[in-house]
Amino acid sequence: MMKIVGCKSFSNRKSSDCLILPFFQQEKKAVPAFSQKKLEGFFSKPLTLGDFTAKTAEILLFYENGQKEERVLLLGLGKASEFTQEVARTTAAAACLALRNKKIKSASYLIPELALIPKKDFLRGITEGLFLSNYAFDKFKVEDQRSSLLSVVSLIGAEPKDLPFLAHDQIVAEGVHMSRDLVNDNADNITPQKLAEVAKSLEKLSSKIKVRILHKKDLQKEKMGLLLAVGQGASVDPLLIIVEYRASSPSDHTVLVGKGLTYDTGGLSLKPSTSMDTMKSDMAGAAAVLGTMRVLALLDLPLCVTGVIPATENAIGSRSYKPGDVHRSYLGKTVEVMNTDAEGRLVLADALAYSVKKLKPSRIIDIATLTGAVSIALGEEIAGLFSNEESLVKKIEEASGRTGELLWRLPLHGDYSEQLKSDIADLKNIGNGKGGSILGALFLKEFVEKIPWAHIDFGSSAWLAKPKGYYTTHATGVGVRLFVEFLESISQKK
Numbered sequence: 001m002m003k004i005v006g007c008k009s010f011s012n013r014k015s016s017d018c019l020i021l022p023f024f025q026q027e028k029k030a031v032p033a034f035s036q037k038k039l040e041g042f043f044s045k046p047l048t049l050g051d052f053t054a055k056t057a058e059i060l061l062f063y064e065n066g067q068k069e070e071r072v073l074l075l076g077l078g079k080a081s082e083f084t085q086e087v088a089r090t091t092a093a094a095a096c097l098a099l100r101n102k103k104i105k106s107a108s109y110l111i112p113e114l115a116l117i118p119k120k121d122f123l124r125g126i127t128e129g130l131f132l133s134n135y136a137f138d139k140f141k142v143e144d145q146r147s148s149l150l151s152v153v154s155l156i157g158a159e160p161k162d163l164p165f166l167a168h169d170q171i172v173a174e175g176v177h178m179s180r181d182l183v184n185d186n187a188d189n190i191t192p193q194k195l196a197e198v199a200k201s202l203e204k205l206s207s208k209i210k211v212r213i214l215h216k217k218d219l220q221k222e223k224m225g226l227l228l229a230v231g232q233g234a235s236v237d238p239l240l241i242i243v244e245y246r247a248s249s250p251s252d253h254t255v256l257v258g259k260g261l262t263y264d265t266g267g268l269s270l271k272p273s274t275s276m277d278t279m280k281s282d283m284a285g286a287a288a289v290l291g292t293m294r295v296l297a298l299l300d301l302p303l304c305v306t307g308v309i310p311a312t313e314n315a316i317g318s319r320s321y322k323p324g325d326v327h328r329s330y331l332g333k334t335v336e337v338m339n340t341d342a343e344g345r346l347v348l349a350d351a352l353a354y355s356v357k358k359l360k361p362s363r364i365i366d367i368a369t370l371t372g373a374v375s376i377a378l379g380e381e382i383a384g385l386f387s388n389e390e391s392l393v394k395k396i397e398e399a400s401g402r403t404g405e406l407l408w409r410l411p412l413h414g415d416y417s418e419q420l421k422s423d424i425a426d427l428k429n430i431g432n433g434k435g436g437s438i439l440g441a442l443f444l445k446e447f448v449e450k451i452p453w454a455h456i457d458f459g460s461s462a463w464l465a466k467p468k469g470y471y472t473t474h475a476t477g478v479g480v481r482l483f484v485e486f487l488e489s490i491s492q493k494k
Ligand SMILES: [Zn+2]
Pocket: 264, 266, 314, 340, 341, 342, 343, 344
């Protein structure tokens, strides 16, 4: 992980590969976001010529002799009136990527003095943007084709007291990176068993973490008929992974459930190959939960949290579960499987019902790449949020507002449940094809009873077709920062 340090004054800065100078845009012209008069010689030309106008995330890199840096990067922050923590994040990410492209290792960022938002907010945005964008996944490339990462960034104008969140945010970013690594890697490597191993490794980080694994025979004993059905076609066994973090009284207990479909072919209701090539990402919910549990272990937050991951592959073969068959869930309700590709809700149904019955949760939040329909509704940068509890929605939306992981609440419209009625079983696993994300959520609702519950469908934002901003690879790691922010808001209320 890159090192970020504070440096009190411009004249005291250490030598580095590049000096980053931020600018705001005013009447289509760039104006410095700092008041260092002696720097004007550096940038007067590109400004007078109009080559740089400080549009948001605009970059101009050029070369200087005789300074503590040989390169100067002009960074556009957009209009001062529109500058937010998220803009600080995305523009820092743009600078980071420009430097990484030139294989630059170190930089000094003269922080904006003339921003209209509190200093701690934009500083935090800058550091988060740097941490999150300094990530690559290229272990499958030959060594000299691998991307370069920044090693150190010095923030000029920031003292250590301005950066109290630095160690914290580094741990959170490492959780995001871990989650991205799990999603980006081969499905043949990230099996249910590998997810269990990763979960188990968290025990080494904190004595407050305990991991339990329910193996196939345990799932049979517990009668988790839906998880077993989805997993029966695969060469690897399904598992239920339970990661307990106990650092406060269990009277307030959050359960996070993450969908862990380590590969989803669709099963016998086979996906077309054009929508299968991203299906190693169908365990992104599990990756978000594991990343979050890692952060909790390292931050030692006073919380009681359990991560629950139903992990399996949805494979196609002679043993695959079959469209039209009925399976009995852990809760006892039977489900007629009309489409084997609507498998996420099946494994989650057993995990949710198990959590309700065995873990005495105060609240449950599940996160899942549940439907493609959510990206039809919201596009690929926004996840769908469903909930049966207003106060939970409010807290999750507040957390999302802080971290920039976008959510939009969608309705649990009860009338649509009619579509889940089956002639021969208690439920069907799909509706009539419209409002697919809502139907998925309504199906899950059947298994949570009266517990305050929220469902995050990030079939959209877990995986971007094209990396963007501080999401530097297809796997975004969305969910980790959101959960940590949410959980911290709960722990502070206590
Ligand atoms: Zn599926």
